[in-house]
Amino acid sequence: MNFIASNTRYIRERKGYTQEYFADELKWSRSMVMAFESGRTKPSIERLIELSDYIKIPIDTLIKVDLRKTKDISFIEIANKRVLFPIMVDEDNENLIEVVPVTSTAGYLSGYDDPEYIEQLAKMKLPFIPTGKHRAFPIKGDSMLPLKDGSFVVAKYVERFEDVKNGSTYIILTREDGMTYKRVFNKEKSLVLKPDNPNYEAYEVSKGDVLELWEFTCSINTKEYDAHDLRYSSIIKMLNDLKVELEVFNKPKT
Helix, strand or coil: CCCHHHHHHHHHHHHCCCHHHHHHHHCCCHHHHHHHHHCCCCCCHHHHHHHHHHHCCCHHHHHHCCHHHECCCCCCECCCCCECCCCEECCCCCECEEECCHHHHHHHHHHCCCHHHHHCCEEECCCCCCCCCEEEEECCCCCCCCCCCCCEEEEEECCCHHHCCCCCEEEEEECCCEEEEEEEEECCCEEEEECCCCCCCCEEEEHHHEEEEEEEEEEECCCCCCHHHHHHHHHHHHHHHHHHHHHHHHCCCC
16 A cells, blocks of 8 residues: 555644645645645655655655554664664554564564565564664574573664663674674674673674664563573572672772
8 A cells, every 4th residue: 555645744744844835845836745645646756755855764664654653753764874664553552562573583684674574573562661662572592591592572772872881782683693682882893792691702793784773671581481590590690790799809909
């Protein structure tokens, strides 16, 4: 379905513009705006490009996504100028979170910026999450204990590297490694990705290779913990806390 007519009107009204003012901004005629909004005339590719450039929303989103179902039209630009979807809401104005399925994590690397791919993802609601654009990602492996393989991390999109909180955990999407979940430390030109499991080594990725960055909000476990898991995670936490205390204790006095 083509939403260009309703989206053109919705964007104009959300900005509080009259048809005449909107036309002046785009260097169109008022009759052109009226024709596009009513659906009597479909805009040419040149007009779609002008509208897309003006409001910073990609053409395929303008055509395929009903923006009236969104809460926010302040789209987020990432490094290569692709723009993420807005925050989607249901009929009760509740945020909807896209869920990346376990079986298609590899497909997310090629489809993360494709409106059709994102649109077909399952969606859920979590009423307690903070504001912002969230997505749920499946966890594989045991590098971030105590999260078990198959758990999901619900994370908030991070727009700028400057907003990275050193030592916090993030979902990172890179061209080379795809999707991973690690503790992140921000450097000038790279990110240090550190697993919580001491059996795995930390490594660096260039910021130029990072496609998306999502900050941990909460986790959803799909498997029950057993006694061994709980003992092991408790020991890891105890050792980490002890290491911090020893570093403080050994710090030379000034």
